[in-house]
Amino acid sequence: ETGVTQSPTHLIKTRGQQVTLRCSSQSGHNTVSWYQQALGQGPQFIFQYYREEENGRGNFPPRFSGLQFPNYSSELNVNALELDDSALYLCASSVTGKNTEAFFGQGTRLTVV
């Protein structure tokens, strides 16, 4: 086990709704990142937080937003859900640095209907 936990594990939402996904980082890690993994594809970077500030973002629209809290837990919020948002959402925690690996949670499977 990595020590990174995500909730919920599965979620079904209707198009147009909003969703919040949660992540508890591994102890001692100060950086959290979120990735979207569509079926049959590799994970795509959404954004990263370091010390409660967003410090990197992938090619995702502003309706994808996030927060990092002082205890290094994190949230991913998605507004105005679209069918294409259906995917596995992965949270990764790490110590900051180019040479450090990240530890991933088990993911949240989001289905938009």
Next chain:
Amino acid sequence: AQSVAQPEDQVNVAEGNPLTVKCTYSVSGNPYLFWYVQYPNRGLQFLLKYITGDNLVKGSYGFEAEFNKSQTSFHLKKPSALVSDSALYFCAVKGYGQNFVFGPGTRLSVLP
């Protein structure tokens, strides 16, 4: 832009035989390369990384990877495959920030 290619969607190997999962990369500057494995309905598990130094990197569960700068490759290897190694394998490079850029994945099937 940083990118990773995994030229094989699927690799099949018999149990006990050596396995290789291929990865090539394109980066500007020094490459920071990683391998992750994903089992069904699970997140990604870190296997190993290359940062600098010895071109042969040893990792978890008997896996190793060979870094080849001239061929821009970072192939994952294991001398003797187990049925339990069957999973989805991702090669990744650190991007301009500290995010990972993942390849499309290679599905490994180890046949008993």
